[in-house]
Amino acid sequence: MQLADLARHDLNALVTLHALLDSRSVSRAAERLNLSQPAVSRTLAKLRQAFDDPLFVRTHRGLRPTARAEALGPPLAKLLQELGALLAPPTFDPASTTRRFNLASTDYGMHAFLAPQWRTLKEEAPHLRLEVESYRGSIEHQLDEGGPELAISVPGERVPASVHGREIGADRFVCVMREEHPLAAKEALDLDDFLAADHQLVSMGGDDRGAVDLALEREGLARRVSLRQPHFLASFSTTQHSDLLLCVPGCLAASVIDHWPLALRALPLEVSAFSYWLVWHERHHADAGHAWLRERLFHGLTARYRVLSERLDPS
DNA sequence: TTACCCCACGAGCCCTCTCC
DNA sequence: GGAGAGGGCTCGTGGGGTAA
Numbered sequence: 001m002q003l004a005d006l007a008r009h010d011l012n013a014l015v016t017l018h019a020l021l022d023s024r025s026v027s028r029a030a031e032r033l034n035l036s037q038p039a040v041s042r043t044l045a046k047l048r049q050a051f052d053d054p055l056f057v058r059t060h061r062g063l064r065p066t067a068r069a070e071a072l073g074p075p076l077a078k079l080l081q082e083l084g085a086l087l088a089p090p091t092f093d094p095a096s097t098t099r100r101f102n103l104a105s106t107d108y109g110m111h112a113f114l115a116p117q118w119r120t121l122k123e124e125a126p127h128l129r130l131e132v133e134s135y136r137g138s139i140e141h142q143l144d145e146g147g148p149e150l151a152i153s154v155p156g157e158r159v160p161a162s163v164h165g166r167e168i169g170a171d172r173f174v175c176v177m178r179e180e181h182p183l184a185a186k187e188a189l190d191l192d193d194f195l196a197a198d199h200q201l202v203s204m205g206g207d208d209r210g211a212v213d214l215a216l217e218r219e220g221l222a223r224r225v226s227l228r229q230p231h232f233l234a235s236f237s238t239t240q241h242s243d244l245l246l247c248v249p250g251c252l253a254a255s256v257i258d259h260w261p262l263a264l265r266a267l268p269l270e271v272s273a274f275s276y277w278l279v280w281h282e283r284h285h286a287d288a289g290h291a292w293l294r295e296r297l298f299h300g301l302t303a304r305y306r307v308l309s310e311r312l313d314p315s
Numbered sequence: 316t317t318a319c320c321c322c323a324c325g326a327g328c329c330c331t332c333t334c335c
Numbered sequence: 336g337g338a339g340a341g342g343g344c345t346c347g348t349g350g351g352g353t354a355a
Contacts, residue, residue, distance in 0.1 A: 025338075026340090039326065039327055041340055042341090045341095063338090318354090318355085320351105320352085321353105322350090322351090322352105323349090324348090324349090325346105325348085326345105326347085326348105327344100328343105329345105330344105331340100332340080334340095335337090335339100
């Protein structure tokens with residue numbers, strides 16, 4: 001069977017390929033698709049012939065995709081997502097939906113904003129499934145390339161025209177340290193103390209400089225970063241067990257001060273404020289289910305944002 | 316034009332074999 | 336031993352031919 005014939009006659013084969021890429025197992029793919037293992041095996045044989053590639057090879061750790069199969073993954077996911085939206089009924093019933101949504105967020109976004117909403121979301125849509133993945137570079141471009149359906153993001157300068165969004169609220173960086181830290185005894189941090197201290201930098205992309213470093217650089221200054229790591233939540237644990245200073249978004253700091261005994265201080269320098277946005281791609285814009293989730297999340301996120309902002313600035 | 320029949324083909328299942 | 340592949344079978348569907 002040629003590729004064109006496969007696409008014309010058998011979209012199910014592509015659904016099977018997607019399930020195989022996801023589960024890395026013929027048996028598990030069959031279970032997920034409600035088919036027998038031989039049926040999936042036969043479809044895989046057809047796919048192998050159509051693509052003229054083994055697609056998966058057996059190893060002692062299960063099926064491993066070939067480079068061709070790996071390359072097919074993202075465009076196939078995008079295609080099936082769009083097909084799903086095309087065939088989806090125009091109405092959406094949260095009470096009965098078993099739909100799965102993909103959402104991108106940092107551990108920070110998950111902890112500060114998303115996790116508190118989970119119970120409310122599940123009360124309305126008990127069978128809904130949310131799959132949260134972490135960022136891999138520019139989230140706006142991931143949305144554009146068929147990645148997650150929705151993301152909590154701080155948009156960069158060049159957002160593709162195909163990306164929609166709603167602003168949740170603005171935030172600024174603050175500095176946290178352990179409660180017994182020598183600088184915690186002071187009401188306010190001064191710049192000399194700030195520059196003399198050891199710092200921790202959270203950098204998901206592996207950059208050596210964050211917003212604080214760039215602000216210092218504009219003043220011809222630099223701080224001493226002795227620990228760089230990619231996880232926001234782990235950074236609080238490190239802060240609690242060290243004399244490191246940690247500069248993080250205010251909402252995040254406000255969301256963790258109940259869990260970690262940390263002191264929170266304003267930064268002794270001007271760092272640009274930024275805004276959180278809920279963003280999604282044009283192709284999901286008219287999707288009723290997606291619109292429902294967007295609406296629920298947006299209201300939940302803005303409410304949570306107000307709580308955290310007030311905790312940060314009680315006035 | 317419509318209804319019916321026949322046949323080919325695809326997809327599913329069970330069972331068994333093969334392979335890692 | 337577990338998981339994938341293959342053989343043989345059944346069933347459903349769609350297309351083509353034919354009769355009313």
